[in-house]
Structures are given as C-alpha cells and as structure tokens.
Amino acid sequence: PAIYAVIPAAGIGTRMQADRPKQYLTLAGKTILEHTLNALASHAAISEVIVALHPDDPYFTDLPVAGSPWLTTVTGGNERADSVLNALRALSDDSWALVHDAARPCLDHEDIDRLLTVTDRDDVAGGILATPVRDTMKRAHAGQATVAHTESRDDLWHALTPQLFPTGLLRQALTDGLAAGQPITDEASAMELAGFEVALIDANPANIKITRPADLPLAAFYLQQQT
Ligand code: C5P
Secondary structure: OOEEEEEEEOOOOHHHOOOOOHHHOEEOOEEHHHHHHHHHHOOOOEEEEEEEEOOOOOOHHHOOOOOOOOEEEEEOOOOHHHHHHHHHOOOOOOOEEEEOOOOOOOOOHHHHHHHHHHHHOOOOOEEEEEEEOOOOEEEEOOOOOOEEEEEOOOOOEEEEEEEEEEHHHHHHHHHHHHHOOOOOOOHHHHHHHOOOOEEEEEOOOOOOOOOOOOHHHHHHHHHHHHO
C-alpha cells in the first residue's frame, strides 16, 4: 500500500512571539515548513505529501515548494486533529498515513526507516517515534508550581512525530475521539482510545518540535549536522 505524509501546518504558534506562524520562520536559508516537507518528500517510500494550511494562510503560495507535483494542500481545522482529518479524507482506506508536525524540520531518513518497520508487524496497529524520559518527573499541585509528588520515569516516553497508522483506522479513531470530546494531542492518543496497540520507536532526539525562540539555533545546528 502507498504511504502518504500528512503535515498539519494550520497552527498559529503563539508561543514563538514572532510576526508569523513558526513554520514560516527561516532557518538555514529556508522556512521551517520547507525543511520539513523536503525531509519527507525526499524519502523513496513516501509517494505524496498532504499539508493542512490555515484558511487565511498568506505565506504558503510564496514558497518555492508550492506547486510541486508531489504536494497537495487542504484546509486545516480548529484543532490539530481536525487538520489531520481534513487531510486523511483525500486518502484511500488501505494506504498508510505518516503524520508529522510542520514544526519538526530535523527529521532524518534513518528515523523514517525505523518507523516504517511497523508496517510489517502484526502485534501493533501502527507506531510513533518517541524518546525515553531521562529527567526525574514531578507532578505539580493542580495549577501550581509546587510539587505534589514524584512520578516514576520507568516506562515513560516523550511522543514525537512522525506517527504512522493505516489511514482507514486512523480516520475512524480521530472521528470517534473528537466526537467523544476526548483531548487528542497526537494521532496515537486517538488510536489508544480506540483500543489499538501502538509501537514506540526509539527516535533521534534531534527531531525537536520548534516551540520557543531558543529552539531555532538548536534546530539550525541539528540540520547542519545532517549534511
Ligand atoms: O501547537 P503545536 O506545536 O502542538 O502544533 C503541532 C502541529 O499541529 C503544528 O505543525 C501546527 O501547525 C499544527 N496544527 C494544525 N491545526 C491546528 C493546530 C495545530 O495543523 N488547528
């Protein structure tokens, strides 16, 4: 079956305090979104890339990648999960959807290769890139910056992207999760709620999500290490 990359890029990125959404900030000569799109489109197993954009996005059409034959755009939604669903509607049930944050430009092909091995497994429905938690984890008193207790970090992982699932199963799981009013901050959370097993694939920690201004020089460093 075909593997399609789905990029939710319809967020407005208020935490960056920039004049434009973070995916349109420039990093090493290109926008973050272009680095992300190129990292996926350049992988031989990925047949097409579908990017979900904000309905009022004024930036995308000016990018050199806009109009590439391997690229399709759809309109994003209110939540990340709505944006992903809009992209999945264009895809056939028996394909695989590899969903990746626009704000993670440092993805490398080795990580994509490792994630793709889940398509051959019958013990899981799909999988996600993740990194084991290394710091000691504190649970705070609700809404406060004081410690209620220490959580065990055994068996705790950070969920990254890409996340890879059969398109038909993921579309149904996201639809049901949204209808149930569940918080869905990644694709795996919808699949878990639907009762599916999800593989954790140990990822390169360089695959950071750009969230704060200090992440930009760090991402530039990781991109430079790749070439
Ligand atoms: O805000 P956060 O960093 O969690 O966003 C993760 C990704 O989801 C970003 O690439 C963002 O553009 C995307 N997103 C979206 N539609 C929304 C909200 C976020 O495509 N409504």
